Amino acid sequence: MSLAGIYPIVPTPFDASGGIDTGSIGRLVRFLGDAGVQGASILGVMGEAHKMTAVEQEQVIRTFREYLPPELALVVGVRAAGTDVAISMARTAANYEPDALLVGPPSVQNDDVIFGYYDRIARAVDVPIVVHDYPAATGILMSPTLLARLHREIGTVEYVKLEDPPTGLKMEKLAKLTGGDLRVLGALGGMYVFEELDRGAVGIMTGFAYPEFLVDIYQRYQRGDLDGASRVFLDIVSLIRFEFQPGLGVSLRKNILVQRGVFETATVRHPGAEADAKALEHLDRVLDHLRGRGYEV
Numbered sequence: 356m357s358l359a360g361i362y363p364i365v366p367t368p369f370d371a372s373g374g375i376d377t378g379s380i381g382r383l384v385r386f387l388g389d390a391g392v393q394g395a396s397i398l399g400v401m402g403e404a405h406k407m408t409a410v411e412q413e414q415v416i417r418t419f420r421e422y423l424p425p426e427l428a429l430v431v432g433v434r435a436a437g438t439d440v441a442i443s444m445a446r447t448a449a450n451y452e453p454d455a456l457l458v459g460p461p462s463v464q465n466d467d468v469i470f471g472y473y474d475r476i477a478r479a480v481d482v483p484i485v486v487h488d489y490p491a492a493t494g495i496l497m498s499p500t501l502l503a504r505l506h507r508e509i510g511t512v513e514y515v516k517l518e519d520p521p522t523g524l525k526m527e528k529l530a531k532l533t534g535g536d537l538r539v540l541g542a543l544g545g546m547y548v549f550e551e552l553d554r555g556a557v558g559i560m561t562g563f564a565y566p567e568f569l570v571d572i573y574q575r576y577q578r579g580d581l582d583g584a585s586r587v588f589l590d591i592v593s594l595i596r597f598e599f600q601p602g603l604g605v606s607l608r609k610n611i612l613v614q615r616g617v618f619e620t621a622t623v624r625h626p627g628a629e630a631d632a633k634a635l636e637h638l639d640r641v642l643d644h645l646r647g648r649g650y651e652v
Contacts, residue, residue: 356428356454358485358514358540360393361569364562366609367402367415369622375411377418379618384422386617390567391574393558394428395419396457400492401562401605404432406624413447420451430485430560434459434493438472442479449480456480457516457560459487460495469497470505477509484511485540485560489518491601499525503532516560517551518542526554544599545569549588552576562604563595564611565652590648597641606630607638 365387368379387395397419398404404412416431423429431448433456435441445456461472477484486505490496496519505512517539519525526539540560541551548559548569553576559569568591575584598607606629609621623629630638642652 398432
């Protein structure tokens, strides 16, 4: 399955005691299907994988695999400080036949070390790899030259989830270095969805609790309705901006999913900030603004 379209980075639902809420995973999958997305990306930065045991991570992968219909792609996040641990995570994920692995770099700012990390993972599992280029979360900068080398020398490195702004300029550099063969998925909460599609992104892989709007923008763009795609994007960017707050985005998105009847609770595992009453009041103000413009939120 070639990745193209909308692949939400989804939060992991927890119950009130902090346990994994498998029932909410089932509702989340149905919710995503109804929204018209092409798949789901789990255990990413927003999935709180770093707060789970290996057993819990596998439980989450297994549950999504059980609920996801075959037409929806499953992308599983993999990242660890040690290469051997990352390989173990990748092998566990591969047992559930994911369509791709979203692999973040190790915490070592050295191109050869980073290359070796991805090369060893690729040799261990035969699954397409999405390189996660998100310096704000990983602390690691990956140059266009390094990304092009990963794609050129490691056969399964097919995509990059590009979250290193300015994303548009980096996309152009990657296109020149790879002839457009390294496919880019836009992200950063959806902050630059229209611009990234307009610069050649094959899709969007990001956390956003209203994925149907991303689907609408993508579909409009694909059929040549650039004005319509731009209009919807500019209308909802106020919500994207508010939702994408560093440190608070996971809680806000979980609160929205509770409001939408998808999650039972908005529990965020410690340590993790939770939206207070004022933040939720501000969220309601943004949603009221969109309702006034005719959007169903």
